[in-house]
Amino acid sequence: MTAMSDRSEAETTMTIDFAPLHRSLLFNTPLSGERAHELVAFLAKTARGTVIDVGCGWAELLLRLLEANEAIHGVGIDLSAAGFDHARQGSKGRQVADRLQLICGDVKDCLLVAAQGAICIGASQIWGPPPQARLPMDYAAALAALRRLVSRGAPVVYGEAIWSTSPTEAAAAPLGGRLDEFIFLPELIELATKSGFAVVRVHKATLAEWDDFESGHMAKYTYWLAEHPPDDPQVAEVQALAQAQSAAYYRGYRGILGMAYLSLLAV
Numbered sequence: 001m002t003a004m005s006d007r008s009e010a011e012t013t014m015t016i017d018f019a020p021l022h023r024s025l026l027f028n029t030p031l032s033g034e035r036a037h038e039l040v041a042f043l044a045k046t047a048r049g050t051v052i053d054v055g056c057g058w059a060e061l062l063l064r065l066l067e068a069n070e071a072i073h074g075v076g077i078d079l080s081a082a083g084f085d086h087a088r089q090g091s092k093g094r095q096v097a098d099r100l101q102l103i104c105g106d107v108k109d110c111l112l113v114a115a116q117g118a119i120c121i122g123a124s125q126i127w128g129p130p131p132q133a134r135l136p137m138d139y140a141a142a143l144a145a146l147r148r149l150v151s152r153g154a155p156v157v158y159g160e161a162i163w164s165t166s167p168t169e170a171a172a173a174p175l176g177g178r179l180d181e182f183i184f185l186p187e188l189i190e191l192a193t194k195s196g197f198a199v200v201r202v203h204k205a206t207l208a209e210w211d212d213f214e215s216g217h218m219a220k221y222t223y224w225l226a227e228h229p230p231d232d233p234q235v236a237e238v239q240a241l242a243q244a245q246s247a248a249y250y251r252g253y254r255g256i257l258g259m260a261y262l263s264l265l266a267v
């Protein structure tokens with residue numbers, strides 16, 4: 001998914017030592033505990049064997065799945081290992097460490113064998129242009145790759161950003177700056193069907209889930225400012241980042257950028 005903060009971090013500074021996102025977010029996506037429970041229940045009921053989480057981050061959904069179904073082995077892959085320590089700690093606490101494998105690398109370079117289930121949330125850029133390229137999201141490439149990854153009958157949870165309502169220039173500006181960056185929910189459902197999936201259940205994140213998610217992203221600035229003296233030389237830069245993030249959301253894409261979660265079966 002292409003939240004404003006994904007871009008601002010890449011485009012501004014990497015030298016400021018912010019608290020990890022998992023300090024203030026359960027998932028790196030607008031997702032409540034209740035909705036996560038439903039997505040996990042769908043996967044746990046249908047998946048057997050190996051479930052792959054592509055772009056897993058700190059793999060919280062995968063951990064919940066391993067806890068829900070003892071017959072499942074989880075493989076989480078991410079370009080960055082920044083969330084892996086947190087994931088490993090969580091796996092030990094839940095007694096699922098022996099069924100979790102974490103791989104740091106580009107999903108496209110990993111030799112992916114047929115899986116019996118998959119999770120792909122906010123990670124379609126693996127198969128399309130990166131957020132910084134400011135190009136339309138390639139949902140079709142992601143759905144086709146996921147279909148190739150899983151065997152027939154396997155469940156897939158696919159979550160991705162969509163337009164929730166017609167985008168305005170102010171909403172698009174801090175994102176990709178274009179009105180065609182995302183599609184609408186009906187088009188996404190049609191694409192999933194054309195890509196070889198049966199759509200079992202459609203979820204759309206609520207505004208409350210978005211507000212929690214954006215607050216969690218902004219919290220890294222808030223924590224930093226609260227934990228550093230006012231004369232720290234980086235204060236002005238962090239204040240500017242916090243202000244830009246807040247304006248992007250509250251004056252821009254709040255209520256306009258949406259997030260869909262599709263529970264799919266490979267057919």
Ligand SMILES: C[S@@+](CC[C@H](N)C(=O)[O-])C[C@H]1O[C@@H](n2cnc3c(N)ncnc32)[C@H](O)[C@@H]1O
Nearest residue numbers: 001028055056057078079106107121122123126
């Ligand atoms: C928005 S985050 C979502 C994380 C996680 N799925 C969740 O819901 O909490 C997208 C993740 O995809 C990862 N990612 C992006 N491109 C990737 C690639 N080519 N291979 C592996 N991971 C990638 C990023 O590092 C990031 O952790």
